[in-house]
Amino acid sequence: MASPSLRYDLTGRTALVTGAGGLLGRQHVAALSEAGARVVVTEIGLAQAEAAVAALKQAAPSGDLIALALNVTAQDSVRAASDELAGRGITVDILVNNAAIDPKVTSSPGVMHSSRFEAFPVPQWQTEIAVGLTGAMLCAQEFGGLMARRGRGVILNIASDLGVIAPDQRLYRQPHVTREEEQPVKPVTYSVIKHGLIGLTKYLATYWADHGVRVNAISPGGVFNNQDPAFVERLTRLIPMGRMAEVDEYRAAVQFLCSDASSYMTGQNLVMDGGRSVW
Template identity: 65%
Template structure:
């Protein structure tokens, strides 16, 4: 009988991570490398991917870290990458849909007025949903189909957010001396995308279940990355644990959700937000 800890072993498995050059993308990759998987880092920029690979190579064998430039909004590019990986003998066992655009609510980025619902540009709505939601659908379509047809099954993990289950508290972003109609807000797209990922998770969890393909979601809370002191004070007042997450605190959850340790977990949204959504 396998022990509980042995079920976390991902040796011989290959995981593909979208948006892997970003802050949490690298952490997800490191989590899977720690469990023995080979990882395929995908993102738009080759330089950012190379930097991520160099960083991760300090913790794992470089041979287990592959990179592919992928625009998750382009089906032909995803298909080409899937074909290339298959030709090189890399069958994807785990797909982590992590690619997203997370608009930062800061005046110096010019989003004070355009972040507000009344003025939110249609081109931004279309582009952000293409990346964060359509991209997850397209990657799941390609790699999930391959998992189902392989006879071995696989795992799809969608990275959502605590804003998949709660509304953004726009008071967090208020700026002194700014009129109400110009106050920055978390854009509508972020909430729509993250809630949509939960719907996609539930759909995929039942669609290929008879072929051994499981799908779950992980919804992180805010991660501390040196944000302004006033913002940190405001958001931590909403979190029962009294702090934001450290960047490495989601690794064990990713290992659990992508391994046989969670083999009977399917269609669920695991919310890790320090308790913010239950207060």
């Protein structure tokens, strides 16, 4: 039996992370690289991907990182990225579906009204669903399909605590906004996408169970990123641990879910929210 440390070792494996230039995307890349994986760092444009690689290299110069343009909403782009990697002799062993649009809740004119469900714009719905949910499906279809043919692979979908619970819209209320229909809210798309990713996880886990492909999800809670102090105070009152997550606190969980340390785990959603969803 391999020692616990060896089970986390990803040396010799290649991971691909979508939306890797964002706050958590870079953390996922760092976690996988730290465990020994070569990581394909993808963003919608090559310049963004290269910028993410450059920033990550500053902290870990020895990391084996590859910048690649990938538009997760376009099947042709997903296939082109897959073909480019194959042409370079690179096989993707781990797929992390992280790409998403996380609309920030603000009271800016025009933003607060359109976030309300009654006025939510259909084009915005379609765009956000395309990135966060359809993109995960297309990437799983391409890279997961190749894993299934080889008989081995791991897919990790990045969901959210709001894929388990509904948003508490009281968190976003602004005292200076007098009209209820203008109070900002967390948009419907975020919840639908994150719930959908958990559903996709369960579907693919059973679909490819006999092809050696494990599929799991992780549902992080809110990460502290210098948000408005009033918002942070309201949110932390809902969290038993009394604080938001630090930006690097999900790294070990990503390593666990993407490595042989979780070899008998599939179709599951690992909730890491400081206890918020159980209170």
